[in-house]
Amino acid sequence: MFxxxxxxxxxxxxxxTTAIAELLGREPSGEPEAELWLGAHPGSPSVILDPTQTGGATDLAAWIAADPxxxxxxxxxxxxxxxxxxxxxxxSPLSLQAHPTPSQAAAGFARENALGxxxxxxxxxxxDAHPKPELIFALSPTFDALCGFRPLKEVRELVTGLLAAADALEDPQPQPIEDLLDSLSTGLRETFEWLITRGPGVPTLVAxxxxxADTVPELAVARALAAEYPGDPGIVISLLLNHVTLTPGEALYLPAGNIHAYLGGLGVELMAASDNVLRGGLTPKHIDVPELLGVLDFTPVPVPYLTAETPAPGVSVFRPRVPDFVLYRVDADATVAITGPAIALCTSGAVTITGASSSSALARGSAAYVTPDEGSLHLSGGGTVFLATTGS
Structure with a gap:
């Protein structure tokens, strides 16, 4: 069923205010449009266009509850x-954040329930009791993000370079930079904890x-963050993290423990259906430092690109090592086999999807939920479809 x-x-x-509307061929609302959710998450379950197909259920969460x-x-x-x-x-930039492992999510959910x-x-x-790994696929000409801790050597080299810039100020202030270097000698975790807790000297360092950032090219990200979140320690934390600029078709995979922040751009995001977020700065919302420190993975990592598989011309498959999801991008006649439920979104042109028992015609901006019994899906037409389904 489609x-x-x-x-x-x-x-x-x-x-x-314009990017989602322009992508999907809709009229802008005039307000910020940050995320369009397609799924059954209770925070914003998808609306069913024809409730007669689903026994009267008007949204996807209600239908799944009534007829799983x-x-x-x-x-x-x-x-x-x-x-x-x-x-x-x-x-503008989102908050610095990280997500828990399956065991951390289950334990944390049970603990907070027990505490009432x-x-x-x-x-x-x-x-909830679930992890929240996620991937982001870039659609805009550039999509900027912070993702994971950089090697300590690279951080020290960057900070050392700032000493000369600090000395060149009309009123030289090298001491806060020297304090940051001293902290880095103890490790990334200790430096992060000092910054996030606004330890001694941190407000002066942030300032x-x-x-x-107004004069040092390497601090372009810090400059943008300072404009949005003046005085926030996340401005300095950004120096500890990988900065990546994705181009259209590139993707990142952000597993549990990876600290990250999307800085700007338009993309397709696919994640496990969870709302478990541990924030680490660049936000007025609650930050639980001890819990965040327990979730974060401080191991330096390269930029976590997710390379696509290309099983057929015009088909790209982004398959992280999790059972929750796989993302297909299809812009040619192709066949995709699904073993679980799927959601298809057309972002350009028009496509017909034919399954085992029915079919659906999708135009730009339209989406359909696909039940698992449709099995092997054949896509034809002159458009582009993003198809999310379960992993194997």
Missing amino acids: VGITNTPRPYAWGS QTALGPFAASGRLPFLLKILAAA VPLDAPHRNYK LVSTL
């Missing part, structure tokens, strides 16, 4: 769609790095 779905973009303040066997097939026992597909449009912390409490860390 079930037409839609949704209204989330109006988070950091969202673009039809909607989920082999995933019916879990009672949940394991992934969430989004279009994300960032006009309301699910909607602003200081609650774990809204100095914000000043230097």
